[in-house]
Each structure stands twice: as structure tokens, then as C-alpha cells.
Amino acid sequence: MSENLDDLIICSHCETIHKKVELPEKKVAKCSVCGKKLYSNVEDTFKKAIAYSITALILFTIASMFPIIKVYIAGQESDLTIPGMLITLFNEGFYVVGSIVFVVIVIAPLIVILSYIALAILTYFKIFRGFAKHIVSFLITSRSWAMVDIFLISILVALVKLFGYAQINFGVSSIALILFVIVDTFVLKNILPVELWTYFNRAYDEK
Amino acid sequence: MKSNKDKYIRCPYCESVNVDNGGVVYCRTCKNRISGNKEINLRNAWAMLITAMIFYVIANIYPILVISKFGVTSSNTIIGGAIALWEEGSYPISIIIFVASVFVPLLKFILILYILTNYKKPQKGSRRVDQAMLYHITEVIGPWSMVDVFVVAILAGVVHMSSVKITAGIGATAFVLMVFFTMLSAMSIDIRLMREDNDGD
Numbered sequence: 576m577s578e579n580l581d582d583l584i585i586c587s588h589c590e591t592i593h594k595k596v597e598l599p600e601k602k603v604a605k606c607s608v609c610g611k612k613l614y615s616n617v618e619d620t621f622k623k624a625i626a627y628s629i630t631a632l633i634l635f636t637i638a639s640m641f642p643i644i645k646v647y648i649a650g651q652e653s654d655l656t657i658p659g660m661l662i663t664l665f666n667e668g669f670y671v672v673g674s675i676v677f678v679v680i681v682i683a684p685l686i687v688i689l690s691y692i693a694l695a696i697l698t699y700f701k702i703f704r705g706f707a708k709h710i711v712s713f714l715i716t717s718r719s720w721a722m723v724d725i726f727l728i729s730i731l732v733a734l735v736k737l738f739g740y741a742q743i744n745f746g747v748s749s750i751a752l753i754l755f756v757i758v759d760t761f762v763l764k765n766i767l768p769v770e771l772w773t774y775f776n777r778a779y780d781e782k
Numbered sequence: 783m784k785s786n787k788d789k790y791i792r793c794p795y796c797e798s799v800n801v802d803n804g805g806v807v808y809c810r811t812c813k814n815r816i817s818g819n820k821e822i823n824l825r826n827a828w829a830m831l832i833t834a835m836i837f838y839v840i841a842n843i844y845p846i847l848v849i850s851k852f853g854v855t856s857s858n859t860i861i862g863g864a865i866a867l868w869e870e871g872s873y874p875i876s877i878i879i880f881v882a883s884v885f886v887p888l889l890k891f892i893l894i895l896y897i898l899t900n901y902k903k904p905q906k907g908s909r910r911v912d913q914a915m916l917y918h919i920t921e922v923i924g925p926w927s928m929v930d931v932f933v934v935a936i937l938a939g940v941v942h943m944s945s946v947k948i949t950a951g952i953g954a955t956a957f958v959l960m961v962f963f964t965m966l967s968a969m970s971i972d973i974r975l976m977r978e979d980n981d982g983d
């Protein structure tokens with residue numbers, strides 16, 4: 576084979592093939608055709624991700640345990656919690672809606688966070704390479720099913736619908752949820768697949 | 783820097799570059815199947831897309847939300863809900879609901895249809911790029927159609943007083959299935975459909 580395949584990269588956005596170049600610090604390689612980011616310095620990005628995933632786990636736990644909003648309608652009070660909402664859907668027989676909502680706002684985000692943490696531990700000790708590989712694949716797939724950000728926007732939309740009829744107070748979890756979405760958007764979902772794989776290979780191949 | 787692009791294929795799971803032999807390709811790095819039988823992939827994509835479209839129609843006919851106030855029930859379809867919000871003066875929210883629930887799924891259908899119907903025709907380089915771009919647009923906008931389902935789940939989760947009660951409607955079930963099958967359809971599109979010249983061997 577004339578070229579080493581590891582020196583090549585194909586833009587995930589427009590499928591154009593490029594030769595990889597050594598990057599100076601804090602520089603980003605971009606696609607010459609569509610301008611999309613190809614890769615950056617992976618070491619920093621991943622170290623950042625570990626700290627943030629632990630933060631994200633704490634925020635997510637708070638967000639799903641306590642009321643996000645409290646609503647008063649006609650003298651009666653009611654809370655919005657993620658488990659409560661899912662239980663209501665199941666109790667009323669909406670199993671399909673309940674299951675899909677459960678997957679996209681609880682299971683997928685949790686898999687993403689836990690995968691980052693597991694990956695950090697495994698690569699630190701350089702153990703279970705094969706298993707870690709599955710984690711990376713799984714993490715990347717799960718990210719496209721995690722929709723907490725959209726759920727947050729939906730809460731705002733629901734609030735507007737309730738404004739006329741109800742008095743609304745924000746619960747502790749609303750802040751946790753907002754912070755979680757910020758971390759999720761700017762860190763957890765922002766690391767490119769290729770950067771994860773580069774980090775993975777480097778972590779195991781380095782002596 | 784560019785080099786010959788048709789010999790190589792990108793692994794969608796691990797992004798590593800692989801040699802494309804034109805047949806079934808397993809990734810040299812992560813061992814996942816990158817590309818299989820194009821015809822089967824195409825058939826799957828069509829089947830998922832048509833299923834999604836049927837659910838889209840059902841989701842728009844049946845109520846997504848049922849409100850019972852003092853024993854009197856009324857229901858809202860997706861479009862009915864958006865119109866009601868508009869009439870109440872909540873223009874931005876009405877637009878969000880309309881765009882997320884009506885427009886985004888339609889746009890996604892059109893983009894997937896375009897990719898599926900165009901891939902067999904010979905294409906010039908620039909068209910190929912468009913194809914990949916269109917696919918990425920569907921990936922980015924797709925999840926946003928979940929807004930209405932979440933809103934229904936939230937309202938049903940919070941409004942269950944003795945005097946007023948909101949529950950989900952059949953439309954909500956059809957709607958999540960529509961979102962699910964649209965995502966599956968997009969995922970079964972072979973990566974080569976976006977890239978190859980398809981000029982025969």
C-alpha cells in the first residue's frame with residue numbers, strides 16, 4: 576500500500592479526503608471544501624471532558640430527582656419531575672411515548688456521561704482496550720439520541736401554554752437542568768468522534 | 783490537501799479511513815460494518831421512510847393532547863394547537879411548534895427522498911458534496927421535531943388536578959414513532975450513497 580491510511584482523514588461533513596498535518600498547539604484543522612472542523616489538539620479536549628462529565632453527572636442527578644417547576648392550578652399544587660412525568664405517561668397507557676421519552680432524556684444522556692467517565696478510567700490504567708473501544712462507539716451513537724437540550728426548550732414552550740391558567744414557580748432542578756444542558760452542548764456533544772478515537776489510540780499506544 | 787477520493791471510505795463509527803473494495807466493507811480499526819449491500823440499505827431506507835410518513839399522517843389527524851375540564855373533554859391536534867396559540871397571541875411559541883412539528887418532519891422527508899431518488903444518477907463532484915450536506919442537515923434538525931411530544935409529556939405530567947387534567951393523545955404515539963422511523967431511515971442510508979460517482983464499475 577502506497578499511503579498509510581492513518582495519515583488520511585475524510586471530512587465527516589462533505590466526505591472529502593485530506594492528508595493529516597501535525598498541528599501547532601491550540602490550532603484547529605478545517606476542511607478546505609466545506610470549512611467544517613476536522614480535528615484539534617485532543618489531549619486538552621479530553622482532559623476537560625472528564626472534569627465536565629463528573630459535573631454533568633451531579634447536575635443530571637439533581638435535575639432528575641427534584642421538581643423542575645411547581646404549578647398551581649385552581650388552588651392545587653403539582654410538581655414536574657422527570658420520573659413523575661414518565662410514571663404518568665406509563666400509568667395512562669402511553670408506553671411507546673413513555674419509553675422513547677425515557678430513552679432520549681434519561682438513558683442516552685446517562686450513557687454518554689458514564690461512557691466518558693469509564694473511558695477516562697480505562698485509558699488511565701491502559702486496561703481493557705477492546706471493551707474501551709466499544710465504549711467509544713457506543714458513546715458516539717448515544718450522543719445522537721440524547722435530547723435533554725430539546726427537552727429544556729420544551730419546558731419553556733409548555734410554560735407559555737400554562738401561563739394563562741397557572742401560577743408557576745421554578746424548582747431547584749431547573750437551574751441544574753440549564754447548567755447540564757450548557758455542559759452537554761459545549762463539552763460532551765462538542766468533542767468530535769475523530770478526536771475521541773485519536774485520544775483512545777494515543778492513550779493505549781503510548782508507553 | 784486532496785488526494786484520490788474514490789478508493790477510500792470513512793468509517794461512520796470511528797472515522798478511520800478504509801479502502802473501499804466496492805462490496806461489503808468492515809472497518810479495519812473498529813471492525814464495525816461500514817457498508818454492506820447497497821440495494822438492501824436502500825430498500826431499508828425506503829421502508830423506514832414510508833412507515834414514518836404514514837405515522838406523520840396519523841399524528842396529524844388524531845389529537846396529540848386531550849384536556850378534560852370539569853368532566854368536559856376537548857382535544858388538540860398538532861396544527862390545532864399551533865393555531866390556538868397563534869390566536870391567543872403567543873406568536874413565537876406558535877411558530878416554534880409549527881416549525882418543529884409540521885415543517886421539520888416534512889423537510890426531513892423531502893431531503894431523504896431527494897437523497898434516495900438521486901443517488902443512482904451520475905453526479906458531478908459538487909452535487910456529491912450537496913448530497914452529504916443535505917444528509918447532515920437532516921441529522922441536525924431531526925431531533926427538534928420532538929418538541930411537541932415533550933410538551934405533551936410535560937403538560938400531562940403536571941396538569942392532573944381534580945378539576946383539570948391533561949393527557950396525551952393517540953397522535954403523540956404516532957408522532958414519536960414518526961420521529962423514530964425517520965431517524966432509522968436516515969441511519970440506513972449507506973455512506974457510499976452520499977459520496978460515490980455511481981458510474982458503474
Ligand SMILES: [Zn+2]
Nearest residue numbers: 586589606609
Ligand atoms: Zn468538508
Ligand SMILES: [Zn+2]
Nearest residue numbers: 793796809812
Ligand atoms: Zn471504524
